[in-house]
Amino acid sequence: MKHTLSVVVEDESGVLSRVAGLFARRSFNIRSLTVGPAEVDGQSRLTMVVLGDDQALQQMTKQLDKLVNVLQVLNLTQRPTVERELMLLKVAAPAEVRGAIFDLVQVFRARVVDVADEALIVEVVGDPGKLAALERLMTPFGILEIARTGKVALERASGVNTELLKVSSSETQVLA
The missing domain is CATH 3.30.70.1150 (ACT-like. Chain A, domain 2)
Incomplete structure (x- = not known):
């Protein structure tokens, strides 16, 4: 299954290498990776798409949280984004x-x-x-x-999950 992670890190040299290395050591393939400045000076946001089952990803998230320069890890997969x-x-x-x-x-x-x-x-x-x-x-x-x-x-501030709206509207069209 594909998972989308949002990871806020300290903007320092070597942080990206440590994060990517953590995934590589555990044979996780990073399908997509973007990095850019976050909303706070001195921080960057990594958005990663990785493949893996829920249990393995939960373990990876915990290990990411333990890295010194990682400030926040959020799994956006099941959240409205x-x-x-x-x-x-x-x-x-x-x-x-x-x-x-x-x-x-x-x-x-x-x-x-x-x-x-x-x-x-x-x-x-x-x-x-x-x-x-x-x-x-x-x-x-x-x-x-x-x-x-x-x-x-980014997680939706409104909390509205548009993917659920797409599914429910297509089901309504089928029923009509």
């Missing part, structure tokens, strides 16, 4: 298909950020599902390169 990721796609775009690509870009509220004779670079920001959907639809045009930031996530 806002998740975003940035993806740049370089797509083959000869003149005859360029209009179709621009149409898809608009539907996904993405942007074309570079235009060349035979290719476009598209920027899209959103939840990982949105990025995967756009990537799948762009594949027939010929994806030349992809760069993704990895997931960033």
